[in-house]
Amino acid sequence: MAMMTDTSPASVRGNHFLLHLIAALALLAIGGGYVLWEVFQFGKVQFNTTNAGIHWGLAIVTYDYFLLTSAGLAMVASLWHVFGLEEFRPVARRCLWLAMAGLIGGVAVLFLELGNPWIALWATPLNMQMASPLFWKVLLVGVYTILLAIVLFGMINKPDAGRNPLMMLVGLLALAITLVAGAVYGMMAMRPMWFGGEIPVVFLIESFMGALAFTVFFSHLKNGFSHGNMRPETRSLFEGTLARMFAISIALHFILHAGRAVTGLWSNAEGLQVWEYLVAQPMFHIALWGCVALPFVLMVLPATRSNGLMQVLASLLVMVGLLISRYEFIIGGQMVPLFKGTWAPDLLPYVPSTGEWALLVLAVGLANVVYAFAAWRLGAEDRG
């Protein structure tokens, strides 16, 4: 990775982002190619699982992961745009472009997973089922997409674009999307693992933590993974406020995640036995200790907190850990079979298909294509 500074010539910057774009396009071609081949060959059979009980699989995990990261990134950008926190100015533009990139990656996966995505475009807004959290989610995501696009359009190749008042709405929508996304699961009284008023708050903290992880990673990527290449104000943000915020959000995530696991293990309630299974899996511990506790320690100790490489490591661990815990949450909530009789297993097995993995690759590729193109051609990285 070439060392980048804001003073490097535009052509060098361009090369850096062009390389990123080419790599992202390759990823998109691999994931998207496989997905399209499967869709034309077999339909969407591979993305959906079975009527035995796992109705939302890795595709929905991927969609929610990208959507909530996008919402979190818009919230981080709002710290400057809405609240005027000058410190966050250097990362606000990057966060907004990343928010759009994540949104496009996530929504593309949702479109491929849904049975009739095009009908959703008119049937959801026109039928006004206000009791459904998904109705609100679709509505909010639609308006959020439009407003975010307007904000971004206004800053294309304008390095000195100031705070945008429209960001008040974008930030508010991002907050609402996160809370409603939590309610989609939290309102399900028939699924005890999901049920609870705390789930929207859990989602809020996770989306903010995830957004900080992506901000850390892509800011370092832009600066050649070295604090030495950063502008002084960007560097002080990463060695000060942002690192502390990151540590606090990781700690809150740890408390909520471990707390729910302990409560689930203690309870005898039907449906919560899935926690026994989850906690017995190595993935649970990799996520909790390796991808939450370890980054927390890295971000708490002064020596590692201000070290660029340690920050990058912490951000990567958090990104992976968040994906694992979202997977455990969404799949785990469906694993106890409902009314399937004795010959159904105690817990439904689930392994993502190749097609579902390809959707994840597609989302990563597409999001990176959007970001890298914006950085290369649209001035997404003209600051900090």
Added chain:
Amino acid sequence: MPNWGMVIDLETCTGCQACTTACAMENSRLPGENWQDVLFYSEGEYPNLNISWLPRPCMQCENPSCVSVCPTRATYVDEGTGVVLVDWNKCIGCKYCMVACPYGVRFYMDEAPVVEPDVREAFPARGRRTWNPPFRMPDEYEDPSKGIGIQPSGVVSKCTFCHHKISQAPEGVADLDEDNPETREYTPACVRVCAPKARFFGDLDNPESKVNELIAEKGGVRLREETGNKPKVYYLSGGGSPVVPGSRSRRG
């Protein structure tokens, strides 16, 4: 308007699955994807073993969570019959209703076949139909806006209480009974074929109906009352044991 409901007498049911088969034929279900099924439960180990079974259609809830979660109102309560139906023209295949149904009675076709070989390949169809079953209801009965007929891909389906039959019933009848020649044709397929007569179908709002009499006199119970869904399917269990053992209690 009648408020159709069902009573299933578990002390009479033999678990023969005739209802399941009749439903599959009537509603062109794929093998293994049964709107109506009989679930078997075992508790304990031989020789201290208890086996029970539970015929399980859609509960046609009074407070259906599948309706309130559906973002497009594709799932709705039919005004004429009180039955919960799916409009296949509006369903986007988000499967939220499947996640939100406490009774696990909704079905999506875009999946690997439950039973091999895949009959969809043996009986391929053109157009919206996903397959062309050799047995099926007359075409004029099909109504995608009510989720009746051969299920297309990308949408969710569920038991309709044989809406195409019960909606034609003469006005004001208290029960749809296969033993009554006047109502036989309008009786749901699963009720009509039940040899030991373990299933009863009638108007829950009519004080004269047999279903109301059975619920009152034999102590009809509904499944998973704690969800507040208020099923319109009642079980007569003789009061001896819970209708369905929880999977934790089965494990001991």
